[in-house]
Amino acid sequence: MxxxxxxxxxxxxxxxxxxxxxxxxxxxxxxxxxxxxxxxxxxxxxxxxxxxxxxxxxxxxxxxxxxxxxxxxxxxxxxxxxxxxxxxxxxxxxxxxxxxxxxxxxxxxxxxxxxxxxxAHFDDADRGFSFRFTGKLDMRFDRENGGKTAHDIINHSSEKELIEMLRTYGEEPKARFIAEAIVRARKVQPLETTEELTKLIEETSYDPKSVVRSFQGIRIAVNDExxxxxxxxxxxxxxxxxxxxxxxxxxxxxxxxxxxxxxxxxxxxxxxxxxxxxxxxxxxxxxxxxxxxxxxxxxxxxxxxxxxxxxxxxxx
Ligand SMILES: C[S@@+](CC[C@H](N)C(=O)[O-])C[C@H]1O[C@@H](n2cnc3c(N)ncnc32)[C@H](O)[C@@H]1O
Known part of the structure; x- marks a missing residue:
């Protein structure tokens, strides 16, 4: 084998x-x-x-x-x-x-x-699926045919779209606070890594499960699963x-x-x-x-x- x-x-x-x-x-x-x-x-x-x-x-x-x-x-x-x-x-x-x-x-x-x-997706830091590792915000299953990355979605979606995504695909109860925090942070500079996003979610929600749920929501949206x-x-x-x-x-x-x-x-x-x-x-x-x-x-x-x-x- x-x-x-x-x-x-x-x-x-x-x-x-x-x-x-x-x-x-x-x-x-x-x-x-x-x-x-x-x-x-x-x-x-x-x-x-x-x-x-x-x-x-x-x-x-x-x-x-x-x-x-x-x-x-x-x-x-x-x-x-x-x-x-x-x-x-x-x-x-x-x-x-x-x-x-x-x-x-x-x-x-x-x-x-x-x-x-x-x-294989979660274990590869480079793919950006996991909050356990620092990596670029990517999360695409298919990296060869273009398509929106997690970076595009996080940095360019409207606040309303972010709330909707986190609620619908992540079932995240603190979706509104997290979306607000993302929009505030990216006004200063774009969010680039999984580590930056994880820190921001943790500091906003005070709930480690929010990180899991939010990452899930973003991944489902990126791939239109x-x-x-x-x-x-x-x-x-x-x-x-x-x-x-x-x-x-x-x-x-x-x-x-x-x-x-x-x-x-x-x-x-x-x-x-x-x-x-x-x-x-x-x-x-x-x-x-x-x-x-x-x-x-x-x-x-x-x-x-x-x-x-x-x-x-x-x-x-
Ligand atoms: C849970 S794994 C399948 C495991 C497989 N049955 C085995 O026993 O080895 C799911 C796979 O589906 C692929 N996948 C996810 N979404 C897909 C899609 N929309 N089209 C084709 N493949 C997809 C992923 O890349 C991943 O390799």
């Missing part, structure tokens, strides 16, 4: 892979939207057979390079011998439809998302073939709520309010009534799994 994958334990491994309902007789086209270290991807590919296609995405090119290496080392030979096609693509999963069309794919049997940030999830899930639902599955692991209540709401739109039939008849049938059905959670043993072995939830839906 590779050094990087050694310390990475993919969350809900068996539940996630089994949820994709990979067929041993029919052709599978499986999309893993969040490759990182390919922990789940390797398990998925091992279940595929001749003629199947696996497509993986990652928005972070460094993470994509890691998954490519790990997939090649672990299952590259197996895939070649068996006749499985593998594509690992640097892309935002919000572009799933366009990226698959480029490969000539307009229908898929399973799509999965293991959301939230990889520890919720916009990507919404666009992608809606396209995925359209791309799924009959009985195709979509599985999503979330780690945060805000993310889980969003996924639940999007699925809910397709789980209910449209009904005529006068006749009570269904006018448009539901497109999806739930595979499990409640989201799947890690077992006590998994939580003990892998603390990161504690807040994980797996939602699974099937196309009707």
């Amino acid at each position: 590779d050094e990087k994958s050694f310390w990475h334990i993919p969350v809900l491994f068996h539940e996630y892979i089994d949820s994709l309902n990979i067929s041993s007789t029919k052709r599978n086209i499986v999309i893993d939207c969040t490759l990182w270290l390919g922990g789940h991807a390797v398990g998925i590919i091992q279940k595929l057979h001749k003629g199947d296609v696996f497509v993986g995405f990652d928005l972070d090119n460094d993470n994509l390079k890691s998954s490519r290496e790990i997939i090649e080392k672990s299952v590259g030979e197996f895939a070649k011998e068996t006749g499985i096609t593998i594509h690992c693509i640097h892309a935002n999963f919000r572009d799933i439809r366009a990226k698959l069309l480029e490969l000539g794919i307009d229908s898929v049997t399973a799509v999965c998302y293991d959301l939230w940030v990889s520890s 919720f916009g990507s999830i919404e666009t992608s899930l809606k396209d995925t639902i359209n791309l799924l073939s009959k009985w195709g599955r979509c599985s999503v692991i979330t780690f945060h209540s805000l993310e889980d709520r969003l996924v639940k709401q999007i699925f809910a739109e397709y789980l209910q039939a449209e009904r005529d309010e006068f006749t009570g008849q269904d006018t448009v049938p539901a497109i999806l059905k739930k595979v499990t009534k409640k989201p799947l959670l890690p077992t006590d043993l998994e939580m003990k072995q892998n603390k990161r799994s504690r807040s994980a939830k797996l939602r699974i839906v099937e196309k009707k």
Whole structure:
């Protein structure tokens, strides 16, 4: 096993892979939207057979390079011998439809998302995701395609926009005070580093949790994480073939709520309010009534799994 994958334990491994309902007789086209270290991807590919296609995405090119290496080392030979096609693509999963069309794919049997940030992001001071280290205010998953950085947002958003961001994406109760402090500080000189921002939040809120929440809010805004999830899930639902599955692991209540709401739109039939008849049938059905959670043993072995939830839906 590779050094990087050694310390990475993919969350809900068996539940996630089994949820994709990979067929041993029919052709599978499986999309893993969040490759990182390919922990789940390797398990998925091992279940595929001749003629199947696996497509993986990652928005972070460094993470994509890691998954490519790990997939090649672990299952590259197996895939070649068996006749499985593998594509690992640097892309935002919000572009799933366009990226698959480029490969000539307009229908898929399973799509999965293991959301939230990889520890590779938090552990690299240079990326500016963590308040534990001093780094530039960046926080972009994708550093190669431009886009706003945390520095741009912190130094150029209006006070109202900052409040909204900290409240909505960080659930920060002291959002107004923090936004005011940011605007006051940047009048003197722009905020440049994670350390400066951390100090300012701590001095304003007197609450270390405000730093965690604010950094989360800024990161979600920088990457438009919720916009990507919404666009992608809606396209995925359209791309799924009959009985195709979509599985999503979330780690945060805000993310889980969003996924639940999007699925809910397709789980209910449209009904005529006068006749009570269904006018448009539901497109999806739930595979499990409640989201799947890690077992006590998994939580003990892998603390990161504690807040994980797996939602699974099937196309009707
Ligand atoms: C929790 S990790 C996935 C771990 C992976 N399942 C494994 O077992 O190794 C999430 C990954 O999703 C990527 N990611 C986040 N947002 C993305 C997006 N909008 N499009 C594509 N990849 C994204 C991150 O860069 C990160 O590598």
